[in-house]
Amino acid sequence: MSVAKSPVHWTTKDIEALPENEWVRYEIIDGELFVTRSPHCKHQQVAGRIFAALDAWSIAQGFGEAFIMPGLIFSDSDNVSPDVVWGSTERIAQIQDEAGHLQGAPELVVEVLSPGKANEERDRSAKLKLYSIQGVLEYWIVDRTAQRIEIYRREQAQLTLITTLLAQDTITSPLLPGFAVGVARLFAARG
Numbered sequence: 001m002s003v004a005k006s007p008v009h010w011t012t013k014d015i016e017a018l019p020e021n022e023w024v025r026y027e028i029i030d031g032e033l034f035v036t037r038s039p040h041c042k043h044q045q046v047a048g049r050i051f052a053a054l055d056a057w058s059i060a061q062g063f064g065e066a067f068i069m070p071g072l073i074f075s076d077s078d079n080v081s082p083d084v085v086w087g088s089t090e091r092i093a094q095i096q097d098e099a100g101h102l103q104g105a106p107e108l109v110v111e112v113l114s115p116g117k118a119n120e121e122r123d124r125s126a127k128l129k130l131y132s133i134q135g136v137l138e139y140w141i142v143d144r145t146a147q148r149i150e151i152y153r154r155e156q157a158q159l160t161l162i163t164t165l166l167a168q169d170t171i172t173s174p175l176l177p178g179f180a181v182g183v184a185r186l187f188a189a190r191g
Contacts, residue, residue: 011076031077047083053181064088071101084110105134112142132159147187
């Protein structure tokens with residue numbers, strides 16, 4: 001079954017005209033508007049742990065910077081806000097604008113899945129395609145419910161699934177020399 005695309009073509013300017021609301025996230029992919037509620041606190045906790053691990057490594061190594069929920073503005077019709085990104089110092093200097101938005105692809109993008117078929121489809125399909133087209137080198141799709149992380153890396157000009165990591169595994173990346181974090185640590189429950 002195919003779903004007809006909305007005849008309205010949304011742009012960054014249209015989003016800027018919408019009312020500010022800290023509980024709502026607006027994203028545009030190929031001119032289509034996606035509106036999502038603020039994520040579950042466990043979603044934020046996992047994203048925060050990933051950010052913290054990338055940030056600590058970045059500070060120690062001095063290779064780049066991690067950001068949590070930055071605006072990625074690829075074009076007037078493609079404006080998203082992933083959970084976490086990491087970019088090398090050189091790349092961030094090239095793509096960061098005066099407002100602090102990234103006007104191009106960082107090396108690494110991380111999306112933590114939100115519940116619901118539409119949310120999963122957006123991260124697994126629309127955003128995967130967008131990040132692939134825009135030149136992201138690595139994309140992590142984090143499923144906090146199943147406690148697994150899918151790692152996509154750029155191969156032959158597109159992002160390809162390389163591996164799926166489970167709780168007993170450790171995340172490493174050729175982009176991040178010396179970076180290693182246990183997957184279980186990212187999903188650890190306190191209590």
